[in-house]
Amino acid sequence: MIESERASHFWVAGPPFFxxxxxxxxxxADGIAGTVKASxxxxxxxxxxxxxxxxEFPGREVGIIETEPFMSxxxxxxxxxxxxxxxxxxxxxxxxxxxxxxxHVGIISAPRAILNREMGCMPLILGNRREHLVVLLNSSxxxxxxxxxxxxxxxxxxxxxxxxxNGCRVISLEHELLSTFDDxxxxxxxxxxxxxxSPRAQSMVCQMIERLPGETEQQExxxxxxxx
Amino acid sequence: MSLRGxxxxxxxxxxxxxxxxxxxxTTPAIRSRVHFFPSAGTTAGHYPVSCEVTLFGxxxxxxxxxxxxxRLNQPDGIRLEDAFPALDQETSGMxxxxxxxxxxxxxxxxxxxxxxxxxxSPQFSLAYSAVAFSPIIEPIDESAAATTDVIDxxxxxxxxxxxxxxPSLIVVNPTEELLRPDLVRSVPEGQAALSLxxxxxxxxxxxxxxxxxxxxxxxxxxxWGSSVVEKLWAGSSWGRDRAACYVxxxxxxxxxxxxxxxx
Numbered sequence: 189m190i191e192s193e194r195a196s197h198f199w200v201a202g203p204p205f206f207x208x209x210x211x212x213x214x215x216x217a218d219g220i221a222g223t224v225k226a227s228x229x230x231x232x233x234x235x236x237x238x239x240x241x242x243x244e245f246p247g248r249e250v251g252i253i254e255t256e257p258f259m260s261x262x263x264x265x266x267x268x269x270x271x272x273x274x275x276x277x278x279x280x281x282x283x284x285x286x287x288x289x290x291x292h293v294g295i296i297s298a299p300r301a302i303l304n305r306e307m308g309c310m311p312l313i314l315g316n317r318r319e320h321l322v323v324l325l326n327s328s329x330x331x332x333x334x335x336x337x338x339x340x341x342x343x344x345x346x347x348x349x350x351x352x353x354n355g356c357r358v359i360s361l362e363h364e365l366l367s368t369f370d371d372x373x374x375x376x377x378x379x380x381x382x383x384x385x386s387p388r389a390q391s392m393v394c395q396m397i398e399r400l401p402g403e404t405e406q407q408e409x410x411x412x413x414x415x416x
Numbered sequence: 417m418s419l420r421g422x423x424x425x426x427x428x429x430x431x432x433x434x435x436x437x438x439x440x441x442t443t444p445a446i447r448s449r450v451h452f453f454p455s456a457g458t459t460a461g462h463y464p465v466s467c468e469v470t471l472f473g474x475x476x477x478x479x480x481x482x483x484x485x486x487r488l489n490q491p492d493g494i495r496l497e498d499a500f501p502a503l504d505q506e507t508s509g510m511x512x513x514x515x516x517x518x519x520x521x522x523x524x525x526x527x528x529x530x531x532x533x534x535x536x537s538p539q540f541s542l543a544y545s546a547v548a549f550s551p552i553i554e555p556i557d558e559s560a561a562a563t564t565d566v567i568d569x570x571x572x573x574x575x576x577x578x579x580x581x582x583p584s585l586i587v588v589n590p591t592e593e594l595l596r597p598d599l600v601r602s603v604p605e606g607q608a609a610l611s612l613x614x615x616x617x618x619x620x621x622x623x624x625x626x627x628x629x630x631x632x633x634x635x636x637x638x639x640w641g642s643s644v645v646e647k648l649w650a651g652s653s654w655g656r657d658r659a660a661c662y663v664x665x666x667x668x669x670x671x672x673x674x675x676x677x678x679x
Binding site: 207209213248254256282292293294296297303304306308339384 | 453460530532534602643663675
């Protein structure tokens with residue numbers, strides 16, 4: 189544990205379609221001389237610790253942490269080798285994630301955790317030509333659930349998803365959640381909606397990935413639509 | 417965050433009125449949507465929240481619309497051209513938006529609210545979260561200033577340039593002052609100034625960082641190829657407390673926007 193530290197919780201996913209790289213930069217006040225340490229702890233989808241490692245880099249540089257070499261022990265869920273990476277470094281440092289989803293590259297700032305009984309909200313476009321993968325990451329060590337409510341038109345179906353402490357889940361909104369709801373009007377045309385997440389756990393992080401199916405796996409495209 | 421105690425303007429704010437600033441892109445082929453989510457932490461009630469959206473930019477007359485009917489914890493959104501119908505004829509390119517949420521419940525803190533801007537064209541679509549909402553600040557009596565400290569954020573930007581992304585810095589200046597966003601980058605000898613130019617009042621300026629970054633910067637070999645990764649930082653001397661900054665990444669070949677990181 190680093191005193192007066194900053195901790196960021198990132199969802200990381202591995203090959204063949206995804207890759208995640210963490211960047212760490214120290215503040216101006218202490219970033220020129222000396223070194224900066226970042227300690228990382230990687231959990232699998234069930235919250236089991238898989239790897240723990242520490243990196244040290246010159247304070248004037250940005251630390252680049254490629255997560256792929258550490259991901260061999262991660263389980264697959266929803267067809268994706270994925271996990272929860274906690275990055276800790278001294279207070280005043282900045283963490284971002286370069287996330288490659290297929291051919292799409294995105295830069296994700298350190299996500300803001302949604303605390304118990306708070307709500308996070310992400311916009312999305314529903315339609316039969318796209319699929320949304322909802323990433324829910326439990327950033328606390330205790331297991332808990334998240335209430336996921338989809339608001340579109342006059343409808344607002346709601347589901348509860350269990351997530352183990354330190355674990356994460358990727359859920360297909362259309363195939364796993366909406367398929368259990370007795371309305372298919374969203375499949376006709378393009379419908380603006382919002383996904384509202386309310387954790388029943390100490391804190392959670394969420395992200396939404398849009399998948400546009402192709403005729404083959406190689407033709408599929410992904411992009412991060414939103415992260416909270 | 418750090419405390420700064422000298423040579424500062426003293427301000428106060430109430431957290432039931434909060435503001436954020438962002439940018440959007442408007443051309444005949446590119447449309448922008450703005451999504452709101454007024455939130456007050458764990459407060460579950462659906463109190464009325466008014467939302468004022470102000471549009472500004474080079475060649476655009478500053479104007480505002482007030483959206484009534486908003487409620488706490490209820491997301492909503494607008495198409496920018498619906499809110500500002502004359503936008504199409506007036507401008508083509510980047511413009512700034514300032515969004516203010518106000519709730520009559522004085523005890524509520526709306527800083528947890530969220531604004532997402534979506535830019536859509538037939539070729540691409542991009543959604544990003546605006547910088548965090550903060551209380552609207554008002555200057556207070558200077559005689560009181562000597563007794564209080566002001567909290568000041570240091571801005572650190574990480575800019576990445578590789579075969580897939582070209583970074584640029586977007587500065588959104590809603591103020592009536594000319595801003596000079598002088599950044600500092602670290603070099604082997606210490607620090608070096610990165611002078612970008614000026615940002616006119618009520619405007620949005622994009623400063624490409626590719627040339628300034630590549631100059632003398634070390635290249636890193638990564639799993640996805642050769643990259644230049646640099647950190648840039650600035651204090652609030654150029655008015656960052658009233659402006660907003662983003663790092664926008666474009667595709668190096670098509671120059672389409674691909675991702676945005678709020679600072």
